[in-house]
Amino acid sequence: MTTPPPARNRLFSRPTWPRAQAVGQALRSETIGGLLLIVGAAVAMLWANSPWRAGYDRLTDFEFGPAALHLHLSVADWAADGLLAIFFFVVGLELKREFVEGELRSPRRAALPIVAAVGGMVAPALIYTVVNLSRAGGSPQGWAVPTATDIAFAVAVLAIISTHLPAALRSFLLTLAVVDDLLAVTVIAVFFTSELHPLPLLGALAVVAVFALLTRRGVTRWWLLIPLGVTAWALMHASGVHATIAGVLLGFAVPAVARAGQRQSLSARFEHRWRPLSAGVAVPLFALTAAGVTLGGGGLTAALSDPAGLGIALGLVVGKVVGILGATFLLARFTRAVLDESLSWWDVFGLSLLAGIGFTVSLLIADLAFAPGSTTADHAKTAVLTGSVCAALLATGVLRWRNRVYRRLHEQETVDADHDGIPDIYQRP
Numbered sequence: 001m002t003t004p005p006p007a008r009n010r011l012f013s014r015p016t017w018p019r020a021q022a023v024g025q026a027l028r029s030e031t032i033g034g035l036l037l038i039v040g041a042a043v044a045m046l047w048a049n050s051p052w053r054a055g056y057d058r059l060t061d062f063e064f065g066p067a068a069l070h071l072h073l074s075v076a077d078w079a080a081d082g083l084l085a086i087f088f089f090v091v092g093l094e095l096k097r098e099f100v101e102g103e104l105r106s107p108r109r110a111a112l113p114i115v116a117a118v119g120g121m122v123a124p125a126l127i128y129t130v131v132n133l134s135r136a137g138g139s140p141q142g143w144a145v146p147t148a149t150d151i152a153f154a155v156a157v158l159a160i161i162s163t164h165l166p167a168a169l170r171s172f173l174l175t176l177a178v179v180d181d182l183l184a185v186t187v188i189a190v191f192f193t194s195e196l197h198p199l200p201l202l203g204a205l206a207v208v209a210v211f212a213l214l215t216r217r218g219v220t221r222w223w224l225l226i227p228l229g230v231t232a233w234a235l236m237h238a239s240g241v242h243a244t245i246a247g248v249l250l251g252f253a254v255p256a257v258a259r260a261g262q263r264q265s266l267s268a269r270f271e272h273r274w275r276p277l278s279a280g281v282a283v284p285l286f287a288l289t290a291a292g293v294t295l296g297g298g299g300l301t302a303a304l305s306d307p308a309g310l311g312i313a314l315g316l317v318v319g320k321v322v323g324i325l326g327a328t329f330l331l332a333r334f335t336r337a338v339l340d341e342s343l344s345w346w347d348v349f350g351l352s353l354l355a356g357i358g359f360t361v362s363l364l365i366a367d368l369a370f371a372p373g374s375t376t377a378d379h380a381k382t383a384v385l386t387g388s389v390c391a392a393l394l395a396t397g398v399l400r401w402r403n404r405v406y407r408r409l410h411e412q413e414t415v416d417a418d419h420d421g422i423p424d425i426y427q428r429p
Contacts, residue, residue, distance in 0.1 A: 009337045011112055011328065012168040012347075014413075017426040019102070020167040023174050026094075027155050033279020034156025037359070040284035041291040041385070048292030060289045070238055079289040080367055083282040085233050085247035087360070090278045091181045092251020093271040100256035100267075103175040112331060113172060117179035119327025120355055121147040124319030128311035138307040139376055142369040144187045145308075145384065146315025148361035151177035152279060154354045157392045163399050164410035168340060173351055176324075184361045188242050192368040195240040204235035204246055212253035215266055242368065283360055290363045293381045300382060308376050309383035312362075316387030317394070320356035325349055342409055350398035356391030358384060 015023070047056045065071040065078070073081065098104040103113060124146040132138030151174065158165065165173075211228045219225070229250050236246035256267040264272075293299065303309035328348050332338060339345065362384045370377035399406075416423050 009335070010340045011332055011337050012172060012340045012343050014166075014168050014340070014425070015103075015171045017422055019171060020413075020426070022102075023167065023171045026174055027158075027170060029275050030152045030155040030279060031159045033275075033283060034150075034152035034154070035159070036280055036284040037150075037152050037287050038156055040287035041359070044288045044291040045293070045295070045385070049295055053294070056292050060292065069234060071234065076289045076367075076372075079286045080364055081237060081243040082233070083286050084360075084364060085244045086274065086282040087278045087286075088185065088244040088247035089229070089251040090271060090275050091178075091185070092248040093254060093256075093267050093274070094178050094251075095182055095248070096252050096254060096256040096267050097265075097271070098175060098178050102178075103171065104179070110175075111335075112328065113175040113179050115327045115331050116172075116324045117176050117183060119323035120149065120176070120180065120320050120352070121183050121323065123323030123326065124315030127319040127322075128315045131311035131314060132307045135307040135310075138311075139370065142308050142312065142366065142376075142380060144184075144191060145362050145365045145369060145380055146312045146319060146358060146387065147180075147187065148184045148358040148365065149177050149180045149320070149355045150357050150359040150361065150388070151181075152283065153357045153359045153388065153392075154395075157354065157357065157396065158399070161396045161400055163403050164406040165399075166342070166406060166409040167413055168343070169347060169351060169406075173354070176351075176355065180355075181361070184365070185245065185248050188365065188368065189245050192365070193241050197239045199239075200235045201239035201241060204232045204239060204241075205249075207232040207235060208246070208249045208253055211250055215254045218259060218266070220266065220269075244364075286360065287363075290367065291381065291385065293378050293385065295382065299378075300386065303379040303382035303386070306376060306379040306383075308370070309379040309386075312366075312380055312383035313387040313390070316356040316358050316362070316384070317353075317390050320358075320391065321349065321352040324352040324355055342405075344402075346398060346402055350395055350402060353391055353395035353398060356395070357388045358391075359388050362388075 014020075044056070047053070060076040061074050063072055063074045065073050104110045125143045128143050128146055129140055132140045132142070154173070154177070207228055211225065211232065214225065214228075229246075232250060233243050233246040237243035251267075251270075254267045254270055256265050258265045258268075304313060325345075325348055329345075339348075363381060366377060366380040366384060370380055413425055414423055415425065418424065
């Protein structure tokens with residue numbers, strides 16, 4: 001009889017109760033934002049493909065802002081550079097929390113989401129590159145577009161299809177998305193900075209340092225921190241580095257350890273305040289300005305006939321599965337670990353498909369990789385939408401098929417026979 005491996009050699013083992021609570025709260029807040037994101041994208045698509053298309057173009061192309069500060073931008077640019085800075089600020093807060101008190105704090109527990117996220121980035125990039133180098137008229141510069149995962153969109157899909165994912169899978173999905181965001185930020189900063197101006201960059205970093213010093217000392221006055229954040233953003237924009245990077249740095253600068261006598265860290269408090277604005281306003285408005293692509297006149301066929309569009313769609317639907325599932329399988333093979341006995345490789349396959357929803361950051365990178373308003377840019381956005389929808393539908397099929405198992409596990413994880421507020425399964429050795 002084969003002896004089951006110890007818990008330390010199992011992948012997707014159940015997280016601790018505090019971790020399960022934190023993950024559940026984070027995913028619940030992402031659900032509402034994801035639904036609003038879907039609504040924003042749907043409105044953009046309907047508007048852009050209606051007789052009132054000209055009104056949509058006038059809205060997104062309307063320019064305003066101080067030209068002297070290089071901030072005379074279109075509405076679409078303000079959404080991508082400004083509103084998404086709020087989204088990336090929350091990403092920075094999430095990153096800090098994960099490194100200080102989450103899965104990324106432990107090298108052993110961090111190995112799985114990091115390896116899976118790297119695989120989920122490399123495989124789509126390779127597929128895109130092969131497609132665009134092997135076909136005439138390819139656009140290799142768009143290799144990063146299919147590498148991102150949109151956690152809000154993915155969680156909204158889970159809410160719509162009403163699955164009961166067990167805590168281990170939910171924890172993995174959230175941590176995978178956080179690592180994926182970190183990799184996406186790195187790609188944007190390194191590969192999409194066409195012209196670097198050192199002085200504004202140094203100024204932005206100095207302002208971030210002042211912001212970090214004040215928050216470390218417990219300063220929370222909005223009239224002081226918000227102007228510093230806006231200044232750091234404006235200087236980062238002037239430096240040539242994408243302005244949203246300032247949001248990540250500011251979020252990462254906030255302390256994630258609670259001060260003496262406090263129940264929550266400043267990072268947790270900021271995330272609680274800013275996540276509704278990010279998920280409920282910033283990201284849906286960005287979707288409204290970025291997702292308005294025309295599908296008439298052979299739009300979908302033309303997009304998938306373009307090597308860029310084909311590479312993006314294949315990268316999201318096929319590349320994410322190959323990368324995440326393949327990397328997880330190789331990690332298990334080389335470390336002699338096995339999946340937790342309550343799960344199967346079908347579950348990893350379903351989550352890998354779900355990670356192919358690359359909406360928000362993929363659209364942002366498409367704007368950076370291709371000339372705004374160009375045919376290739378429109379094809380890229382159409383492919384992002386198509387690939388994300390296909391990934392969502394395929395993931396729905398697999399996860400709904402497994403939902404009977406998930407429902408049983410969910411019931412086990414919620415039994416609280418002694419009524420102490422902590423499910424019994426988390427109190428067992």
